[in-house]
Amino acid sequence: MRSLIVTADDFGAAVAVNEAVEQAHSKGILTAASLMVSGEAVEDAVVRAQRLPRLGVGLHLVLVDGRPVLPPDKVPDLVDEEGRFRANMALAGMRFFLSPCIRRQLAAEIEAQFDAFEETGLELDHVNAHKHFHLHPTIAGLIVEIGRHYRLRGARAPVEPKTVLRAIEPVRSSLADRVAEPWAARARDRLRRAGLTVPDQVFGLAWSGAMTAQRLRAIIANLPEGLSEIYLHPATDDRFSGHAEGYLYRAELAALMDAGVIAEVAAGSIRLGHFADFMGEWEVA
Numbered sequence: 001m002r003s004l005i006v007t008a009d010d011f012g013a014a015v016a017v018n019e020a021v022e023q024a025h026s027k028g029i030l031t032a033a034s035l036m037v038s039g040e041a042v043e044d045a046v047v048r049a050q051r052l053p054r055l056g057v058g059l060h061l062v063l064v065d066g067r068p069v070l071p072p073d074k075v076p077d078l079v080d081e082e083g084r085f086r087a088n089m090a091l092a093g094m095r096f097f098l099s100p101c102i103r104r105q106l107a108a109e110i111e112a113q114f115d116a117f118e119e120t121g122l123e124l125d126h127v128n129a130h131k132h133f134h135l136h137p138t139i140a141g142l143i144v145e146i147g148r149h150y151r152l153r154g155a156r157a158p159v160e161p162k163t164v165l166r167a168i169e170p171v172r173s174s175l176a177d178r179v180a181e182p183w184a185a186r187a188r189d190r191l192r193r194a195g196l197t198v199p200d201q202v203f204g205l206a207w208s209g210a211m212t213a214q215r216l217r218a219i220i221a222n223l224p225e226g227l228s229e230i231y232l233h234p235a236t237d238d239r240f241s242g243h244a245e246g247y248l249y250r251a252e253l254a255a256l257m258d259a260g261v262i263a264e265v266a267a268g269s270i271r272l273g274h275f276a277d278f279m280g281e282w283e284v285a
Contacts, residue, residue, distance in 0.1 A: 003271040003278055004220070005199060005229040006256070007032040007156075009060055009128070011049075012039030013242055020234035020253040022048045025055050028257035029265055030234075032274040034060035034128055037116035038069050040241065046120045056274020058126030058154070059117045061110060061143070063133050064089055069112040075105040089133060096138040103138060110142050114150045126154035126197075126275040135183040137190075144194040154197040154275025156229060157188030160205045168218040171206050197279045200226035209233055209247030213258040220264045227278055232256065 008021045011033035018041055024030035035045055035057055049057050064085050068075050072083035077095070079085055086092050095102050117124060127134070127143055134140050135158070143155065159181070165171040191198045203219050204211065211232045219230060234256055235249035243249065255261060265272060 001271065002223050002225055002268060003227045003273065004223065004265070005032055005227070005274055005278070006030050006272065007034060007229060007231040008234050009034045009231055010036055010039070010233055011057070011060065012036040012042035012045035014039070014235065014240040015041045015044055016235040016237035016240040016249070017041070018045045018048050019236045020249070021045070021055075022052065023236070024234050024253055024256035025052055029262060029272060030256050031272050032056040032058065032125060034058045034126070035117065035120075036060050036062055036066070036130070037113050038062055038067055046122065049122055056125035056276055057122045058124060058128065058275065059113060061113055061127060061129040061134065063106070063109070063129060063139065064092070064131055066130065068109050069116050070109050075109050077102045078105055078109060089131065093136045096136060106138065107142050107146065110139070111146050114146055118150055123276075124150055124152060126156065127152055128156040132158050132180070135180060135187050140187050140190055144191065152196065153279050155191045156202060156231070157184050157191055157198050158202045158205055159184045159188055160203055161201050161224065162206075164203070164219065164222050164224065165206055167222055168215065177205070197275050199229040200224070202229045202231065204231035209244060209252070211252050211255055212248070213255040213261055216255045216258070217261050217264050220261065220268060220270065223268065223270060
């Protein structure tokens, strides 16, 4: 059986993102969205989610490239002089390992983001982290520990099978990819042992910000057995405040609503849903 979760990241980052999530869910194949609880348009996102009962909304933890939920003076070792999370993920990750004080601040911020999500009144479908920072073992462990108090049920571990991508077009593995791959596999095993629903494979890393309709159709046509997740970054504007340079936001929105993509899902008898729909169906052997 082939089952598929289709997720939009950065829900709440901007109204343009929120508009795209609503359109892609109502008129396309989008089944889930990951909410930035400190995003500039989080209130707008929550209102839209409340009128989309079949949309699985999860927490998109932000621990880099953003601002904390807690006041900066409560997490001074996590932020720079402007009160933003430190940009150097490698250095931040090393400090998480080495400093109990910084780990306490990290735990407090993660819990604050779970709290902020709970305050929305939305049902928590899943968790992941901006720039996949949850591959860091300290962050992954805190997600498991803290998440159980918030009825966390699903999580993403970005294990992307390059064989599928290379059947579509040439894809090179960078050094960063080769370093991240074993961490992603270990995170998937760890999260599953904690009882969470974690897809077998995830697509969206190699073509992040460039998931065109052609690529999306091809991935769905070559979708492996088991539970897969495809994540995208749709928006109705390519240059909203906070956009990533070079991302094809509108093209990704169009892909999610493309008639050929919708037809490919139907032709493949692929079961669409969000994380909670597949809870307990894929367990660690």
